[in-house]
Amino acid sequence: MNQLNSSFTETLNNHLVEEGSLIPLLQKAQEQDGYISPEKVAQISEYLKMTESQVYGVASFYSQFRFTPPGEHSISVCLGTACHVNGGETLLNTIGRDLDVRPGESTSDKKFDLKRVACLGCCALAPVVKIDDDIYSKVNVVKLKEIISNYE
Amino acid sequence: MSNIDTIRKKSVAEWKDLNQPEEPVIFLGMASCGKAAGADKVKKAIQEALKKHKIKARLIEVGCIGTCYLEPIVDIVAYGQPRISYGNVDEKRAEFIVRKHLVEKDLSKTHPLGHLGVESFNGIPHLFEHPMLKSQVRIVTKNCGLIDPGSINHYLANDGYSGFSKALKKRPEEVIEEISHAGLRGRGGAGFLTGRKWKTCHDTKSDVKYLVCNADEGDPGAFMNRLLIESDPHALLEGMLIAAYAIGATLGYIYIRAEYPLAILRLQNALKQVTDIGLLGKKILGSEFSFSIKIKEGAGAFVCGEETALIHSIEGKRGMPRTRPPFPAQKGLYQKPTVINNVETLGTVPHILRNGSEWYRxxxxxxxxxxxxxxxxxxxxxxxxxxxxxxxxxxxIIFDIGGGTQKPFKAVQTGGPSGGCIPLELLDTPVTYETLANIGSIMGSGGLIVLDDDTCVVDLARYFLDFIQQESCGKCTPCRVGTRHMVEMLETICHGEASPDILDKLESMAKLVQSTSLCGLGQTAPNSVLTTLKYFRPEYVKHVNEYYCPALVCSDLIEYSIVEENCTGCQRCVSVCPTGAITGPRSEPHNLDISKCIKCRACYDVCRFDAIAGNAIVITSGKE
Structure with a gap:
């Protein structure tokens, strides 16, 4: 823990003490831990000389930041318009039901977390699902089960 | 000869060599869309095939030419022949193409999309004769899918940075005049004259000025910016250099969505390259002009597409818009004059400088x-x-270029969540900022979502309103509360719980939100509702009066059933049904218990997807 904290101190020192550094620092914090932990918020607020509630106020405004630890694998279901009209919501519901997880949360065994995203920009290949860094195109319920089984 | 001219000369030679190579060159479409379609696997398959047949070839990763439905796309240049393009290449086809094209030198069964040569070739059509590409005029997308986005030399070989060189020889006022005369308007959606925006910023006296590139492509269903940056990042950087020189900015920001990791990578790489050859930094190309660019990753907020909200976000605040004036061109980022331009706008600028405003007009x-x-x-x-x-x-656009729809065409939705639905009878509308606004929609950043009879417009309006309501920043009441009310009303319609007077209530709420919201997000939020009410009112009336969804989408208004004579008894649906609603032994027609059915669509999809199933599961309105 101490080692992690010290590496984040280094990250902090690479940023100017100004409001404009807040979002990049939150992004770095999430990159390191997978989420925005209360400890990191405390560190950032101290470094930028802002209150913790100010930090939370900005962090909670943006959909990128999460406040609970992620699962081992992150599943993002695209619900952009092209994916919506091609059945993206069915995929989201199916994953939710099969893995017993709600969007924004992780499974009880911490294997997966599920989130809905506005658009991954692969609209011509809708509907798409992203697991970690891999994007799967033209997914349907049958393909989805196969894809997820590769991560189980 | 200056440094840049030397590099250009070298680049031109390199590019020429690539197109008339001694050993074969294989170009792989590796933008996000290509990767999603499996380009990584195809690359591996090609490498293995080359190894197997002991062929030496160069592999070059390119972006996307735009025919995404044909991804993965692979081009091959070899044996003095022109560059030949193949579509829908999977691993198996990749091996086949390598063998036929490079080993047997027989193109008769390879079914290429087209060639990219100058003259006709072997009965193969030119790639730009392809029905999707034929009617296009490619200016900003000129290099996309053809050059390696990771190589500045490829960009330089194709006239890259010559627009900027020309700009440097003019006074800033002359550059602005060129852009003004070209009539270029903001491609992000609002269509404000780019030249006028630049002039306002140029004329405002200040010690520091900023240029911001808005690459926060938040419209769900739009990916123009992603594709351009992934395929030709230097076009954007050249546009930024010209804009910064014209307005007198010394620092530029690219505000880009974090959801586009590949685009960010391409930009970081391109920034390093231009810095290395002295096109970015202090006293660029020996002039008095100094400029640098920083990348700011957006953190996911649709409202940050609005300029003042975007400024707040760069400043590290919540991305909330403010009233204008003062306009950002007078008082923007950190209270300094700031020009904010969209990726496509800036990507177009170099072409205007290279070829002149008359050419563009x-x-x-x-x-x-x-x-x-x-x-x-x-x-x-x-x-x-x-x-x-x-x-x-x-x-x-829809029928000649896009090839139309499989099922009957219903509407086209333009402009993202802020746009509207345009019906069949208005399809002869020419696409301009004004004509689209006149029929209740907007140009927006350029999303065109085509809908057929399987799309329910009420459900679509609910989808867009739900999106806007979640993305509303909450600053002004009409947007914060009004969109919420509208979503609730639309939900009752979709659930079949609405009373007949709801449509009038919905319409008056929509008009209220439209006329009283603070920023563009709220003002345009009701467009999807208003246009669908205007052009597809009978569909709303059927939902309200008859509890009937003609497109069979709204799940509370439909039922699933099994057509006995079509059911092959394959049990695929039994295995996917999450609630055990479908039962039946193998090889006998299955039974569906409606009381257990949650209408998840899993059985319907599997019944259509699986070869041994018989399309036996049908969706009906429950009324027949």
Whole structure:
């Protein structure tokens, strides 16, 4: 823990003490831990000389930041318009039901977390699902089960 | 000869060599869309095939030419032949193509999409004769899918940075005049004259000025910016250099969505390259002009597409808009004059400087000069990214370029969540900022989502309103509360719980939100509701009066059943049904218990997807 904290101190020192550094620092914090932990918020607020509630106020405004630890694998279901009209919501519901997880949360065994995203920009290949860094195109319920089984 | 001229000369030679190579060159479409379609696996398959047949070849990763429905795309240049393009290449086909094209040198069974040579070749059509590419005018997408986005030399070999060199020889006022005369308007959606924006900023006296590139492509269903940056990042950087020189900015920001990791990578790489050859930094090319660029990753907020909200976000605040004036060109980032331009706008600028404003004015129509890119998606046969002159009729875009729909066409939705639905009878509308606004929609950043009879417009309006309501920043009441009320009303309609007077209530709420919201997000939020009410009112009335969803989408208004005579008894649906609603032994027609059915659609999809199933599961309105 101490080692992690010290590496984040280094990250902090690479940023100017100004409001404009807040979002990049939150992004770095999430990159390191997978989420925005209360400890990191405390560190950032101290470094930028802002209150913790100010930090939370900005962090909670943006959909990128999460406040609970992620699962081992992150599943993002695209619900952009092209994916919506091609059945993206069915995929989201199916994953939710099969893995017993709600969007924004992780499974009880911490294997997966599920989130809905506005658009991954692969609209011509809708509907798409992203697991970690891999994007799967033209997914349907049958393909989805196969894809997820590769991560189980 | 200056440093840049030397590099250009070298680049031209390199590019020429690549197109008439001694050993074969293989180009792989590796933008996000290509990767999603499996380009990584195809690359591996090609490498293995080359190894197996002991062929030495160069592999080059390129971006996307825009025919995304044909991804993965592979081009091959070899044996003094022109570059030949192949579509829908999977691993098996990759091996086949390598063997036929490079080993047996027999193209008769390889079914290429086209060639990219100058003269006709072997009965193979030119790639740009392809129905999706034929009617396009490619200016900003000129290099996309053809050059390696990771190589500045490829960009330089194709006239790259020559627009900037020309700009440096002019006074800033002359550059602004060139852009003004070209009639270039903001491609992010609002269509404000770019030259006028630049002039306001140029004329405002200040010690520091900023240039911001808005690459926060938040519209769900639009990917023009992603594709351009992934395929040709230097076009954007050149546009930024010209803009910064014209307005007198010394620092530029690219505000880009974190959801586009590959685009960010391409930009970081491109920034390093231009810095290395002295096109970025202090006293660029020996002039008095100094400029640097920083990348700011957006953290996911649709409202940050609005300029003042975007400024707040860069400053590290919540991305909330403020009232204008003062306009950002006078008082923007950190209270300094700031020009905010969209990726496509800036990507177009170098071409205007290279070829002149008169050249640019030959495309498009009076008041709407030039070309615009659109992401053509939804229920369309040929989906992807296209570039056409402004003033092109929607019908031409959807039917000639896009190849129309499989099922009967219903509507096209333009402008993202802030746009509207345009019905069949208005398809001859030429696409300009004004004509689209006149029929209740907007140009927006260029999303064109095609809908067929399987799309329910009420459900779509609910989807968009739900999106806007979640993305509303909450600053002004009409948007914060009004969109919420509208979502609730639309939900009751979709659930079949609405009373007949709801449509009038919905309409008056929509007009209220439209006329009283603070920023563009709220003002345009009701467009999807208002246009669907205007053009598809009978569909709303059927939901309200008859509890009937003609498109069979709204789940509370439909039922699933099994057509006994079609059911092959394959048990696929039994295995996917999450609630055990479907039962029955193998090889006998299955039974569906409606009381257990949660209408999840899993059985319907598997019944259509699986070869041994018989399309036996049907969705009906429950009334027949």
């Amino acid at each position: 030959q495309f498009g129509v009076e008041g709407n000069f030039g070309t615009k890119t659109f992401s053509l998606v939804g229920k369309i046969r040929r989906s992807g990214l296209i570039e056409v002159p402004l003033g092109t009729p929607l019908r031409k």
